[in-house]
Amino acid sequence: MGAGSLIALTIAAITFSGxxxxxxxxxxxxxxxxxxxxxxxxxxxxxxxxxxxYNVGYYLFALLFLIFDVELIFLFPWAVVVKKIGWVAMIExxxxxxxxxxxxxxxxxxxALKWK
Amino acid sequence: xxxxxxxxxxxxxxxxxxxxxxxxxxxxxxxxxxxxxxLFAMLGLILIYMERxxxxxxxxxxxxxxxxxxxxxxxxxxxxxxxxxxxMTPDGADKLLFHIAPFLVMxxxxxxxxxxxxxxxxxxxxxxxxxxxxxxxxSISVIxxxxxxxxxxxxxxxxxxxxxxxxxxxxxxxxxxxxxxVIVLTGxxxxxxxxxxxxxxxxxxxxxLPVWIAFVIFIIAVxxxxxxxxxxxxxxxxxxxxxxxxxxxxxxxxxxxxxEYVNIFVVCALGAxxxxxxxxxxxxxxxxxxxxxxxxxxxxxxxxxxxxxLIFVIMWxxxxxxxxxxxxxxxxxxxxxxxxxxxxxxxxxxxxIMNWHF
Numbered sequence: 001m002g003a004g005s006l007i008a009l010t011i012a013a014i015t016f017s018g019x020x021x022x023x024x025x026x027x028x029x030x031x032x033x034x035x036x037x038x039x040x041x042x043x044x045x046x047x048x049x050x051x052x053x054y055n056v057g058y059y060l061f062a063l064l065f066l067i068f069d070v071e072l073i074f075l076f077p078w079a080v081v082v083k084k085i086g087w088v089a090m091i092e093x094x095x096x097x098x099x100x101x102x103x104x105x106x107x108x109x110x111x112a113l114k115w116k
Numbered sequence: 117x118x119x120x121x122x123x124x125x126x127x128x129x130x131x132x133x134x135x136x137x138x139x140x141x142x143x144x145x146x147x148x149x150x151x152x153x154x155l156f157a158m159l160g161l162i163l164i165y166m167e168r169x170x171x172x173x174x175x176x177x178x179x180x181x182x183x184x185x186x187x188x189x190x191x192x193x194x195x196x197x198x199x200x201x202x203x204m205t206p207d208g209a210d211k212l213l214f215h216i217a218p219f220l221v222m223x224x225x226x227x228x229x230x231x232x233x234x235x236x237x238x239x240x241x242x243x244x245x246x247x248x249x250x251x252x253x254x255s256i257s258v259i260x261x262x263x264x265x266x267x268x269x270x271x272x273x274x275x276x277x278x279x280x281x282x283x284x285x286x287x288x289x290x291x292x293x294x295x296x297x298v299i300v301l302t303g304x305x306x307x308x309x310x311x312x313x314x315x316x317x318x319x320x321x322x323x324x325l326p327v328w329i330a331f332v333i334f335i336i337a338v339x340x341x342x343x344x345x346x347x348x349x350x351x352x353x354x355x356x357x358x359x360x361x362x363x364x365x366x367x368x369x370x371x372x373x374x375x376e377y378v379n380i381f382v383v384c385a386l387g388a389x390x391x392x393x394x395x396x397x398x399x400x401x402x403x404x405x406x407x408x409x410x411x412x413x414x415x416x417x418x419x420x421x422x423x424x425x426l427i428f429v430i431m432w433x434x435x436x437x438x439x440x441x442x443x444x445x446x447x448x449x450x451x452x453x454x455x456x457x458x459x460x461x462x463x464x465x466x467x468x469i470m471n472w473h474f
Contacts, residue, residue, distance in 0.1 A: 006227055013225070028202040030202050
């Protein structure tokens with residue numbers, strides 16, 4: 001099977017979830033009531049908007065992730081051929097890791113990995 | 117001999133002989149879709165039942181034992197209950213994103229099944245970048261989670277989604293690096309090649325130290341990636357009610373739940389393929405008598421046996437370790453697992469180049 005199977009699987013997932021939601025919608029009896037649509041926050045009325053700007057801690061981790069994820073993408077093709085190429089590839093990746101590790105230590109020293 | 121490969125080949129040949137190519141391909145797609153949906157439903161039923169029974173066993177309880185013999189129909193009864201429940205949408209929600217999110221999560225869970233090798237020669241698509249495909253596509257589910265959490269207009273949901281995002285994104289790195297340790301040894305990203313390379317022994321046996329370290333890191337990382345306890349901060353019940361799916365009810369909630377269990381299955385299947393030899397039977401060197409007995413067990417049983425063993429281990433974790441705090445969780449990844457797995461990758465490279473593995 002080729003790439004077409006991905007389309008088949010996507011359509012299967014959409015039909016499966018769509019049919020399940022549709023069936024539930026047909027069976028259930030919807031009632032309306034003033035308090036039903038309120039956000040569930042354990043019975044206490046919501047204060048202020050929920051769509052707020054978020055803690056910068058997560059943002060720093062996302063930024064670091066971006067750097068390391070790109071590094072991971074570079075490593076995948078390297079990993080496939082490293083056995084054939086041998087020592088040259090090993091030395092190249094040592095240099096690559098050295099640069100990366102320096103950056104990582106810099107981030108560590110700057111306190112980017114510390115939870116505030 | 118009876119095998120899934122023969123059946124698949126026969127069906128394929130028959131379809132292409134009977135109909136014209138376009139129609140045959142269409143029928144094949146329908147069969148694949150139906151099989152995938154069937155697998156989804158079965159996995160949902162089995163894994164939820166297993167989860168309950170394992171938890172009950174670990175806590176010296178009986179678990180579900182009323183609906184059907186040994187309570188095996190309990191999950192079905194629960195599914196019926198969820199169908200009858202009304203699917204609510206909160207007033208302030210972003211309607212479009214709120215409705216799309218469960219679909220996105222389900223699509224990701226299903227598309228990831230494509231490169232998995234369920235038995236000898238039984239695979240939907242033997243893509244040459246199989247492992248990469250799985251890691252790449254499964255990380256899309258973060259978008260579904262963030263979407264669901266943001267669209268709900270609920271603070272618990274937003275908090276859960278943010279935590280889940282930071283967590284999945286962080287642990288993906290060490291999961292990827294531990295996968296690479298095996299890729300370096302095999303030199304291929306194709307799942308069938310990786311399994312074929314383990315014919316004379318699984319990587320966990322012949323890969324020395326780096327593969328063991330990689331295996332441990334992989335299990336920890338996938339436990340975190342699938343939001344399982346002890347890393348279940350995204351839906352920590354005692355803090356956030358249900359995390360990103362607090363506002364979901366009825367069938368949409370069921371879809372999130374199902375996708376979560378299928379994701380556990382997929383990562384465990386990947387772990388079984390990379391480290392435990394996929395469908396390869398257990399062989400002991402030159403002990404032909406033993407090997408013959410092991411060969412007699414069908415490959416599909418081997419694959420699902422290994423996968424379910426890993427799933428059991430992950431369920432075991434849940435009742436063994438207390439939940440981590442978010443800063444502890446991120447420290448574990450960035451200060452320990454990531455540097456360890458980077459050095460481990462270099463070690464694996466050294467062993468691959470020097471041919472020290474068996």
